[in-house]
Structures are given as C-alpha cells and as structure tokens.
Amino acid sequence: MDNTFILKVYRGHPGNQYFEEFELELRPFANVISSLMQIQKNPVNSKGEKVEPIAFESGCLEEVCGSCSMLVNGFPRQACTALIETLINETKTRVITLAPFSKFPLVRDLIVDRSRMFENLKKVHAWIDADGSYDKGPGPKISPENQELMYALSKCMTCGCCVEACPQINERSKFIGPQIIAQVQLFNANPTGKLQEAVRLKPLMGEGGLGDCGNAQNCVRVCPKGIPLTDAIAAIGRQITKQAFKDLF
C-alpha cells in the first residue's frame, strides 16, 4: 500500500532478541517516535498478532535531551528527528529498521543502559571547581570566540551516538570514547577550569585514554549536535603532550 510503511524493530530482552514488523499509516511529518507511539495505541504486528508495545526512551522530542538514541537503518541518531518520509525518500524503501545501541547493556527492546558515559564524566573531573553557591561576584571574562567554542562543546547531550559509532569501543578495548574527550576540552577551555587542567588530562594519558583513538572519525560524522569531536581529540592530544613534558620536570 502506498500510504503505509513498515517499522522493522529488533526487539526483545537480553539473550532473546528478534525482529518484529509493524505496518503503519504514513502521516505527514511523522517521525520514528510518533510512529512508536502509534504502536502503543494499537500494538498489533504485521502478522496481525497482538503483541507488547515496543519499549523505548524519549524525552524532549526536540533533540536536546539525548534520550531517544537508537540505530535507525543502522545509523546511530536521535529517533525524534528521524522523519519517516525523509527516510523513505533517502532509502527508496518503505521499510525502516530500528535497533537498540549495541555498545551498551540492553535493558529491553530499544532501551539500553548508558550509565557508563555518566560514570566516565566523574573520572575526568568534568566540572568547574567553584567555591560553592554563595555570592562571590562574576566569573572570569570570556571572549566571544572562546564562548563559541565552549558552547559548541557544551551542547553534548551524552546521547552516546559517537560511542556507538566508534570502532575503537569494543570488548577488547577500554577506550573512554570521544564524548568524554570533548568534555575535557570544554572544562580546560574555561579560565577557572584551566586551573585543574592536569587533573582532567591524567585519566586520558593511560590505557583507555586518548592513545586508544584510532582516528576513524566516525564520531564527528554521527554527532547529532555537530560537536567538533575530532578537533577536540586533536586539541587534547596537544594538551597531553605539554602535560607529559611538564610531568617530566
């Protein structure tokens, strides 16, 4: 039928994943999340069987919260901005495949547990060491250029797309991932944050750190926020070289 499309979802529980297809009416401006919401209202698969609705994460539906990460036609991205008509036009097929991220523990259907990224933020001291929340006047002056850089880096939603796309993140490697490296650049670029620069660089200097980056550059291609991840990796590389030199003396 012309006015329908197929959502083919790789679903299930850990150890028991399988594909299931749903035929849905094509509505104007429909996206992957609104389509999953349609399934909730009528959870019947293409074979006409009543099934459990698909479990998925969603939040803002405006691509600022990072909740709805998944593989759409094999590409890691936010599902809310994945417009059905655009996908159909791009791929020339009416079948859209959804799958959960593969580099994180599966919870159920399209939900994975991305806690690891948040734990990594702790490892690299990803904050400013402010002297508390009482009035101490303004922060340091910051040039518009530096603000622009920090704002670009600070848009990171911890969505995990770059981690999913990175070939260096796998069972045999401890690579901390591109998102963390960009966060280190963010806090080291802040004049106050710079005071603790070395604390952030240390964890990136050993195993699993910057040296494990294979320069595949997948991260920057998939980042939904266009964060200059490879620039960040290069910048942190320079900072680490300097730091290693300082550490010698």
Add this chain to the structure above:
Amino acid sequence: MKKPKEVIVVGGGLAGLSCAMRLAELGIKVKIVSVTKVKRSHSVCAQGGINAAMDLSGEGDSPLIHAYDTIKGGDFLANQPPILEMCLSGPKIIYMMDRFGCTFNRTLEGNLDFRRFGGTLYNRTAFCGASTGQQLLYSLDEQVRRYEVKGLVEKFENHEFMRLVVDEEGVSRGIIYMDLFNMKLDVLKADAVVIATGGPGLIFKKATTSTFCTGAANGRLYMQGMKYANGEFIQIHPTAIQGEDKSRLMSESARGEGGRVYVMGDSSKTITNADGKTMSCGTTGKPWYFLEELYPAFGNLVPRDIASREILRICEMGMGINGQSQVYLDVSFLPEEKKQKLESILEIYQKFTGEDPRKVPMRIFPAVHYSMGGAWVDWPASDDPDRWTRYRQMTNITGCFNVGESDYQYHGANRLGANSLLSCIFGGLVTGNEVPRYLSDLNSSCDETSSAIFESALKVEVDFKKDLLARNGTENVFALHDELADSMVKYVTVKRNNKDLLQTLDKIKELKERYKNISLADRSQFANQTFTFANQFKSMLKLSEVITKGAFCRDEFRGSHFKPEFPNRDDEKFLKTTIATYDAKNDEPIISYESVDMRYLKPVLRDYTQAKKVKPKLENIPTNIELPL
C-alpha cells in the same frame, strides 16, 4: 554519633538540582529520585534565556522594575514577597551560574550579553545561544556530580515517585518509589521530601513539554491531601510548530532578536485594538505585522497570553496562512550574527519541517507551554513575625516541600518569558536553605517511625499495581490519553467558556469510568512502559479536573485565563488564589479561594499599548531581607 538526617529530592531539573546542590553544600545527604537521567530533564527545553536586572547597558533597569514587570505580567495574582526576593537574587544567580562555567553569550569586552524578552522594555535576559535551559541544567548537573563523587548525593535515576509516606502525626517520613527497569516498588526513608517534578503539560499532549511532564507526582500528592493552587492558569506559548507527537517551541528569543509575526493583509477587514480603536487589517497582498499595529509600544514582544490571543483572533477572522490556524514568524531578514544566536531553534525548525527558516518565514501557532499553577507552598515574608516558625516552599503536608514549575508561587496568572529558569533556580536554593532549618526543628527521625507505616503505604501501591495489571477491559490507555488531550486543548486553553468547560468536566468523568475498563497490552515485570503510563494517567485525570473546574469557577478574564463571557478582570471577586483540594468521597476537587499578598504594589490596569518606562514605586519593602545567596 547520631546518623545525619537525609533528604529526598524528587526530580532533577533546575529546581531539583539547585536544591540538591545547596543541601549537599550544607552537609546534608541527598537522595535524588528521577524518572530519567537528571541531565535529560525537561529544563533542557528552555531556549531563550534567564532574566536578571543587572543593567549592564545603562538602561536604568533594576530588580525592583523586574519585580514590577513580573507582578504586572502575572496580572497581580501572584503573592508579591517571593517575587521581590527572586528578582533581587537574579543578578547573584547569574553570577553563580557564570562561575559554574555556564556558557553565556558574551560581549566583545568579555562580559555577559543580554537580550530583550516579552513584557518588558529592558534588555535583561542572559542567554546561551537558543538553548539556555540546557546549558544552565548542565552546569548544575556538573556541580551535583561533584557532590555525588564526595558521597553527599546519591542518584536513583530511572525511578519514579509513587507515594509520600506520612506518619500518624501527618509528618513526611519518606516515599514509595518504583524502579522503572525491574518495576519493583520499594520504600525510601527520609526526614524531608522535596518535590521538583515540573509541570503537567502532557495532559494536553500537543504541548511543548517533554514526555516526562505528566504531573503525576503532584497528582498523587493531591490525592493524598496536598493543596493545588491556580491550576487553571496554563500558559499558551504564541509560537510553536504543530506536530503529530508534540508541539515544538520556537523561542520568544526569535522575536527578542527582531523576528516579526505577520499574516497577509486584507484591506476589506477591520479590527479593534485594546484602546477601542478600529483599524484596517493591513493592505491586501502585503504582509500585515498585526502585533506591531495593535501594540505599537511592545510590538512583537507583548506578553505571551496577549500574543497567543491575538494570533488566535486573526486566524478566527480567516486570515491565517491559507485560511488555516497558522501565522508567519519571520527571522529570514535578520543579519547573520542575529541568526547565529538563534541557531539551535532554527535547526529544530529545519529538522522537523524540512524548510529553512533562514530563507523562508516559519509557520507557527500557539501551544500549551507552562503551568503557572501547581502545589500550594508557604512563604512567610522576611518581616512577618512568624518568619522563622514557618518554612518557605513547604506544602500543607509537614516536611513535604515543592519547587519549580511544580509549585504555584512566582508567576501569578501569566509568566513572563525567561522568568521560569530564574524561579526554578531561586526556588531550589531557597528550599535548600529551608529544609535544613526544618530538619533541625524536627525532634524525631524517620528511623523511629514504625515499620507498619511504611508497610501499609507500600501495600497501597503494590495493590494498585496488581489491580492495574489485572484489568481486562477493552480500553487502551494511550488512546484515552489522546481523547483527554483533544478535549483539553480544544476547550481549556486560549479561550474558555462555561458550556464547554462543563462538557469537558463530563468528558473527564467519562474517561475516569473508561479508565476502570482498560487492559494493558503489556503485563510483563520489566521496563513495562504501558503500566508506568497507565499508573500516571490516573493522576493526569485528577489534575485535568482541577484545571478545568478551576477555569469553570473563575468567571473573569485574567492573564492566561480568557473567558469572553466575562471579558473583564474582576478584582473584587477573583483577585484570589484558587485552591483545589481532593474530595476522596466524591472523587472530585473542592475549589476555594485565599487572598493574594499585595503588600508592595496595588493592582493597576495591565496595559501594554503604552511605551512608558515607569519607575515603579513599590511600598513597604522590608529592610531585613536575607537572600539565599
């Protein structure tokens, strides 16, 4: 040594995190319970900015003028003491966030940059591009993570608040919460509970809110006896993109940076402005910038309620784009550096519509955006004799505090743009100071509370879970939600009339009956979102009733509450806070009213046709105000 007292903060948006941060700073152990990773909370959606009268460009702005604008913008319905202290704290809050590394836009000298927002004539809005809420939230998230590493904060993410545990004396002793992955219900004890769970926008579904914003926590507390105030005051944002799954916000900053709202003119039609002057609806075939014509002083930056009503009026006259309910919002003519400051939202528009707003005007329409109403909370003013025996931000349930969009305190009948982020952070800090004071006054601990109290509270939730999972009817709860949202959007938003409101109340009653007859398509015990939503939906139905009945009872026009049958503000009858309490026997809200604290400023006409920069005279300002920072 005595065990340190513990506090539960439910919700990890700006209000919850600023409260948790302050508590941890004061050495209190905090448990944050959140339905999502706190970094994904709805605060990230706030786009335009945060207000603070810092007057960095010599316009003569001051926190008192900010307070005046806020009180007037709220059509005098808000209690004035909390607003005054919030506005006085504004500049300090901006500096605090600045020190935390929040990526505010800068001037060439490296200072903070400000933009203009609705309902004011001053440039008082600090901003981070067009994703200010996201940036502020991230800065607080980072500070809270510091305390997490220090062991002062423990996070329970992907857990949902289900019920408050209250002892025989009516004192809060903890909560019942559910793990959203393994669906297990459990007890979490604490000596105080802070609710910071945001607004109930999802009731309307096609709102600018996140999918987390069900209002369920407040709905559950309301059923447990918490007073809910001013529920009928729902802000409709004038400029949103309509969508199938939600409405997406196009920030007021688009207009703050110079964006203009228009439709194509029609010389054959006339319109009357607020002063009673009749004018032609522009020139046929040419853009008609109706807000600029109708409100020459504030133009496109009239307060949100006014802009929404005018857009609706124009569309009802058949002047919307192609006769539809849509008008243009144009930023395409702005210089590049202005568009740069709006990049985040222009990207959103392009991603969801496929059109480039840098080249063509956007098509927008009003959508549900914010709830001014929420939990009733206390606010002893600084010069009240009982200031130190009562607790700010505490609900009528002892030891249960409420803050952020989920309280009713700071915005009256209409919120000014860029005041929400300020009220959330300010309220959070205030709560972070009040809770320790409450704890030190409290001479008992949750550990002494009998286990039977916790067990019976847990049992209520376990039983309800069993009940829901066992229901074997014909209704689908997600479909019921669509029906509820359709009625609420149609009858309880921009324009209300009593006949429709009564009909909506009947509709909600009908939905409550049909809700008994649902059947869950998922009965599993793992990440069962159907169950989670079905449970939340019960609360959403109750709050819908609060909103609709409040609107029905208020026969006047004030702020966002517009009732053409009663076209004037009626201060004598309705300059009062609406209080809804739950009547469990009849399963409906009881509406009563309490007086508004207007100790600084007497009500004046809320007029936006004049461009006078007034030096407002606020009276009786106390001299002993202690700000939270």
